[in-house]
Amino acid sequence: MVLTRRAARAARSSITRLPVELLDIIIRDLSFEQTAAMCQTSRLFNDLATPILYQSRTSGASLVPHIRHFGLPRADTLYIPKLVADITASLLPLTNLRTLDLATADEVSFITLLRTAQFPHLTRFDTAVQSETSEAVYDFLQRHHRNLQHLAILHAEPVEIRSPIHLPHLRGLYTTDLMLSHLNLEEAPLVELHIYNIDAEPARLHPVSIDPSTARRVRNVTLLCRYISVDIFDDVAKNFPLIDTLEVQAMRLLSLILFSDEIIRIGTHLERFTELSTLNLDISAANRLSNEGDATILEWHGACKTLSSVTFGRKTWLREKDKWSAVCEDV
Template identity: 75%
Template structure:
């Protein structure tokens, strides 16, 4: 069917007679590509679609980041500020020169409605001026890398946002410490090192998910985790990442979080074979968990020493009767009643 220009204008005229509130609801079901196209129709549709386009600002390339910064530097950029709630920097292949970091800081500081901020990059970027001055009343999710150069500024930033933060990721590849513990009473999920964990006061937090990693090449387990027992009881999921995984790491988690229902173990170095003795010792530690239902050992954490998977799974189930799913040796096993079967090859 051929649509004439007159028919197209009539259709647009009919749509615009709908209440603005209804049009706003309809626009929120559009994809980003459709919203971008809608901005070209009229000023009304541009005003309705723009909040959708700028609500979540993430970048896959340097060109996209630079285009956004140029847009924000224009006089019209101020009208976009209320819409931006999610901001994430490009991960790889970005050269964060001082001028670029300054432009990012200038663009971020006015975003009073920001809820999710991801400044985690593969490059060493400190954002010291930004961390010293930024204030976001609604910030609930934050990701960044801490270095000795920005540790004090990051400490102050977290102190200013401690009442709203619910999801926090702090990575670092060197020994750093905060001047004083940071109280985070609203935290639901945390990803950080075992060392930095001791500088975060999460005793009152409704913490559910904890991801811990170890930067100490000389250790195969965790440093002592000091966490309030009542907080530990609320944690349901623990992911453990270490350079080298040892059986002792299972004991470290069991000692700190015996009530978790999911434990995932990952290694940052090459895969290694797990001996029969280590498999038996893991079972000893699994016996200390009282509610563990899912155990995941990714391919990098451990490779089975033989094809006798049944003996391994049955042995661990004998130690921990609450287990219902185990990923080990590249396979995922599920239990139905007291029978175990391979569901699929693990990805």
């Protein structure tokens, strides 16, 4: 019997009114393939069927070919050697893995995994690297470099890499500017670049080792710094003159304040950008923006005519038909 659309909707509506306990019994009677299909019918059945699917042992069915993403929890977790070994053993068979996130709040060493794992379809990799694991990370990247499209390499100390790692398909990168010298991005269609600065001094962007033709393809740049130097805007303009989005964030509260002369200097640096449309500064201003925010935005727009959105001093301004207006205020 073929149901009409109205009848099919009514049937679905009727079954969802059954008690959860009864639905659980029904789903447990399904085959592995039927349970997998049930997960795709609705949020309710996905929530009910997924745990049962992972418990399924019928006909030797395995979920290994279906697992695409794995990430370690960001919350504090005690990664004792036994847990690291168990995670490694679980990950090694996942040959269809697309994304792997090994970056945690604490530095955890997955040397065995980095040295031996082979994920032919891996497109995204996040990791924390230490001096003792840098060689293993290098080997891992060398095995997976041809498919990687997004890469995050976090480190709190200088690391040594044997030779530049070729990443021909990389579109998004999160790392320190010093790490850039270890990456060969000449062919990369790099679009998004997130750079964080670990120095105690006010941040300056070191001369980056990115081919000029690659740098001209970058459209979005985010900087995360311990302390902000206004001159960093000039550094970005020199290296990435054609970006359309720039975001600057500070990691320390005391580094979030700019004074009037510094605000004016930002305007002089903005003159060097030719396509910048969105400017997001996670920085507060001392005195001036409380009463003169609109005037400041007009000054910046005068320096960079392509600006259409500015977030600064806990406010956001948007430009429509050459008129600027504050559209929201953070609380």
